[in-house]
Amino acid sequence: MPVNSSPRLRDSLEYEEPEATDARFTLGFRSLTIDSAEYDHHEPQDDHRPFAGSPDPSASRRKRRQRRSDLALNHAVPFQYRTVADGDVFRLAVILPGTGGAPIECQLIWESSSKPKRDYVCLSYCWETTVRDAAILCDGYRFPVTKNLYRALQSLRKPTANLLIWIDQVCINQDDLRERSHQVSIMKHIFSNAKEVNIWLGEEDDRSKKLCEYAKKMRRGEDRPSSTWKNSLSRIMGQRQLDDAIQSLLQRPWFQRVWVIPEVALARFTVVACGSSRISWDNLVRLIRDTQLPRTKGFDKQTHLLGNPRQRIAILTQMIASQRKGLLHTDITQLLILAKSSQATDSHDKVYAFYGMTLLTTVPDYTRPEERLFVDIAHHYVNSIMYDDYYSRFHGLSEQRRSQQLMSILYSAGRLHQHPHYTLPSWVPDWTYAWYQAPLWCKTESNIVTGTIRDVWSAGIRCDHRAGGDKLETFEIIDGTHGQHRLHLSAVLFDAVAEVSETTPASTPAAADKSAPSPSSLSVTLDSPTFNYGRDFFRTSNGSLGMATHGIQAGDVLAILLGGDVPAVLRPAGTNDDGVGLYELLCECFVQSAEVMNGELIRTDWTLAKDVVLI
Template sequence: MGAIFRAASGVIVWLGEETYDTAAAMELPRKIRRYWPSLLRDPTELTRPEKTPEECPRWGRGAWPSFIMLLTRPWFRRLWVIQEVVCAKEIVVACGTATCAWDDFVALVKTIETTHISQGVSQILGSRTAAQYISFMQELRSITEQGTKQAVKDYANEESLAPYVLTMAKDCEATDHRDKLFAFHHIVRLWTRPDYRVPINNLYLLFAAQYLQRIAYAISEFSCDEATLCRRQWEFIYSGGQCNQRLELPSWVPDWSIAWKVRPLWFKSTCYAAGGPDIREINPLAELDPTGNPRLRLPLQVKLFDRVLAVGSDSLQLTQHGSHALSEALRNWLFANMALLHRNRGKTSPYPDQHVAIACTITAEQVNGQHITADEATTKYDLLLELLRQSDPEQDSEPLQDSLELERMCHSIVSFLRGRVFYITERGFYGLAQVGVAWGDTIAVPRGAPLPLLVRPTLGIGHKIQEYRMLCDTFVHGIMDGQAWTDGQLISSDILLV
């Protein structure tokens, strides 16, 4: 398919049938380029009515709502359209009979995303927006001229786009989910040769083993950026976990057939070092089970830090549009977890200030991948509480300044909380994890890993090594900078993930 698109003089991106208002929406990018080019240089003009030319509608009026609705069409989430865009020489966007230039369309989408992250572009908070898919396509498109080199470049290469492609492809829609590995064959070669005869479980299992083994070999044998490649291994493993699987797979093998349930803590972030500075390549162990089928287990050296004592009953979910729905969902989530803390208030706490500890946990000590201090986390948490109080219809309060900026901050925090639960450990630590963790689950901190894991022991013990099933990665306030591995009282253990 990639060769076909490259050979074509142009590609038409067809968003679907037109409705009564799509013609005006499709005309909008052309109008902006012609009458309002300064908007593309300064997106803040979008919300300043005095800057709007008379030839263009003011933000929120005229064709703007219709254009926003175009961005919710299924085309943006389909897997195979990525190759259409990346390999095409020229692109025209069409909706029914109305058309516009791809570059004009992209420029306007980026402008809207820049200025109005929280005002309706994303259908459900935490899901990929049209702008994110388009940005992904454009980044791949920018290297089209060297696409052949990228395709044959091994994913153990430090410059490979494979990790980025895998992360984005997981959210895309496909009829056959083997295409999550096959559809990028002419852009980034994830699999030697597409073969639809391979059962999907086997494909994902063999790919996981091959991916980790090749990177481990590169770390041990070649002069390379070992830290980058080691982190690449961990990000791949964090994509797995029983909480993120639908197919029957070893718990450490990513299931590419389902979309992300939560925003990954590690995505575009290097602010965690729970396992300390050591660099250790990870290699699966292969053996045959009693039936003769391959069995792969993942050996890890870990410190078993603590166990889960109590878990919040509800994860943060958002199924409706609007700032009111966001505030209400977040208010209910926080109230439930404050009640959880109250029920366990007699437990010994490692934190000198509970309010600060809650703030650091709720914010995951980062904003858009950048580490924030305890003071910064507390400030953001306090502003969040004030914003929720202000949005409570039963409260009579003055509006806060920079409400748009505050709403963006709220979305940034909620993007991590969505789909996650708050929990308390037996030693009194606070953490965030995905739905599916339970009382008694163990926090394991692998040596050299950015994030801890939540694991659950199995009944099997072989060669005196404990076997666990991985549930998900986790954030635990107080151990994200290597504290577990500098604690001499904690003994390291060798475990196997199965």
């Protein structure tokens, strides 16, 4: 639903007449009110606000000024937004000069998102919490902020000059859902027009400081590597120390937040700040790409979960390349991986964070029910992939890659991977449900490919299984009565769950040869600690063994989805008026049978496929 603009102001800034200028851009106008008559004939000499320009050489005067600022902050009236950021405008914070523990003071001004007239920067940081237990002075009023933002502003503000910066916590009225929705809709312009984006990772420690020093020296010497250069790097950090420092850095909260994705992808230039240390984003990515983590034998969420920090950076690297070429991003697989592995204060942000840089057409609206939002996204992408030739041509998608994206929607969904408080169709992904198992349907390697605008990354994560082959048959959404959305597709129902156990059940002698292939014939085995984490084991009616997400039960059906790489578990739910079977999608699964997992069953007799409907 579009955001209503203020009736007192023009929305469009596409004009040249000085008298038609938006009142918010006139000299002296700030963010307090648009009703005051004092702005009708404002003159620069009437502005008697103190100027905090050059540093004060007197220590005593600096102390007196800080005491006055502390007193003003403690007794200041709470800040209130009295205007709405609508139309093409957004707020900028002017951070006044200061150093050390001096209170942070700022002023709010208006800027145009379509034709900005000032150079400004944007701040990308982590809220960590919604509790605002610190405060700054904003237009002379007390403005509560989170401690992490307060520390970021202390580090980034300049000692002798103003800093023009966009900060979501200050520049958007977070309590006004309509304003938030509208500002999200112009976020692409805000970040793409900024001269740079400052990433704040938090306070520095000894490892992060040395890591930044290491990255800078590595970048300066990589064009002419020598033994002396390598020795100087090793003196900063040894290989073990380097691995530990990178791992520690990637575990910082910033790398898990959803909003940092568009903030970096849309930036012209990005600087990473960790305390007082600064490096460029490209240097950080190069360092992470060239340093390999040691392999672990057991389950490790830092490497075995989708959306792990390195994989997030790999996806983000491709997004940056696409944005710099002026291309929208299209891969629903990547969006689902990022959203479900990210944290957000508001669940709507799992979707709206990608608005403006993808083919998502949903207009941000924070009053919209989340279930409706998730259904619409799935509906939009299925129809785009199936019927929109422009979608495929945009990134050169082959039929195989189109099938891969469609199936990623189903493998990201399933009743066992949805929050119970949502009433979603079983085939629609719950974008808020975090990954917690090593996936069977794709790989989790980082696969950082720099400089390419094509979906090379997606091709590199496809798993080694080919249960459903590459041929996609029926795959269409059926819009039923009472808002029901069902998915009609082709599948081979080849077996059923007979027994479920937390430990591997023994196979029957008759099926031993078929259910226990040699380890070399399958890329996954039942005794793999990586893949059996979070899964139960089952025995089928035909005597095969397998594993699937906890929650399956006897009577559930095993199905090969045509075009899918791994089988799925379905739960029967009757038939429709045409006699077609209705099923709930539960989860993906693994069956210890080369005939099933390698696609031999499909190749032998693909006519076994029949139409099913997922509800």
